[in-house]
Amino acid sequence: MFGISGAEAIVLIVVALLVIGPERLPEYAQKLKDLVKSVRRYASGAKDDLRETLGPEVTDVDWRKLDPRQYDPRTIVRDALAEVDQEDAAERRRREREEREAAREARKAEREAERENAPAAGGSTAATETSTLVRITPGQRAPFDTEAT
Structure with a gap:
């Protein structure tokens, strides 16, 4: 608060006590007490005026949630x-x-199209024939399919 550390606050209090002196200390303590009371009274009055002005719904608000x-x-x-x-x-x-x-x-559409284009039972097409694999040994030439070209 006010950028004053605890040690600085103690030094300020000691200096104030020395400046005020023991004769005037009770008088200034009474003035401080009256000031604190008046500030509290002012704050509670302002709070009551605010509640009265804004209505009862203000009392229902949980202000801690809005912090x-x-x-x-x-x-x-x-x-x-x-x-x-x-x-x-x-x-x-x-x-x-x-x-x-x-x-x-x-x-699903592809399967239906295949069923529609499928030949009658017993017919043969290239799609139903199975191909055989030809194994080539090293040094042997691959067979050339003249129909594929």
Whole structure:
């Protein structure tokens, strides 16, 4: 308070006692007591006037909740970022769900198209034939498929 440390306050009190002197000390102590009483009376009167002016809803307000000293900016920022992360995660989950559904619909459409284009039972097409693997040993040339070119 006022940028005065405890040691400086003690020195100021001792200097004040020496300047005032023991004869006038009771008189100044009485004046200090009266000053403190009048300040308290003034503060309580101002508080009563404020309540009377603003109405009964002011008494219902919990002023400690509104005290800015209780808020830590790091906590506020951390909470705000957590909300954004939760919103982003929810948006990602929604997008991924839509992508999975779209992929599922595309696979379903492909299967239906394959069923429609499938040959009758007993027919043969290139899609139903199986290919065989040819193993090539070192020094042997790969077979050339004339139909593939």
